[in-house]
Amino acid sequence: MSTPRAKTEATPEAREGTARLFRTVTDTHICPYGVKAKWLLQRHGYAVDDRHLATREEIEAFKREHEVATTPQAFIAGERVGGYDALRSRFGYAEPDRAGSAYRPIMAVFAVALGLALSLSWWASGLLLTARTAEWFVTFSLAMLAMLKLQDIETFSTMVIGYDLLAVRWVPYAYLYPYLEAIAAVLMAGRMLPWLSIPIAFAIGSIGAVSVFSAVYVQKRAIGSACVGGGANVRPGLVSLGENLALVGMAIWMILRPGLM
Known part of the structure; x- marks a missing residue:
């Protein structure tokens, strides 16, 4: 395995079309x-002299020599x-695009659910x-949104307490919400136990919809959205409101069309 040379600029590879890359391996x-x-350099047609920094001593010596704080470092x-x-x-x-990438989880959920x-x-x-098809799209979307929340339920609960009218008064509800959403979505997908899934969906959906509408559209508060859990910087609005209205809508739909198969 190659090791770094003292003077990178003096090597035969110091010409256009070639690149030397120092990276931690x-x-x-x-x-x-x-x-x-390395992939990016090769993609743009460079022959890469791939130099591995294999020990902490090599890494620190390289940083000192080139007065850099991090690796990798590329020379062209x-x-x-x-x-x-x-x-x-x-x-x-x-x-x-940080703003666009923040909405990627939501777009992925809807695309996969569809x-x-x-x-x-x-x-x-x-x-x-x-x-x-419509039922499955809605229920699959709700189930996956619940799964995203459950990845970091502590962060989700902290965010939802910021605007949910019930969670701010009874903290355990902030932890229960994603479990209840997942249960309702799974049961409604198979039209199982409607006596349980319908009340759960209607209750949490109604509370959530009123809470989001009040906080965002009435009070005009700048709050974080918990619709996809704590890992995305998504402002609440149509997505959060739509999620809760979908729960309410599915509950009403199943009451109106109980025998649909």
């Missing part, structure tokens, strides 16, 4: 940004470019668009 850790930096034509973000900038990639609903409907009836 130890027995216990492979830097993911180093892997991505003998000139230090920097790490993965610097390479992205050099190759003309825009800064990541795909599952269409697939299951085709298997069950030979048709893509049926009443059951």
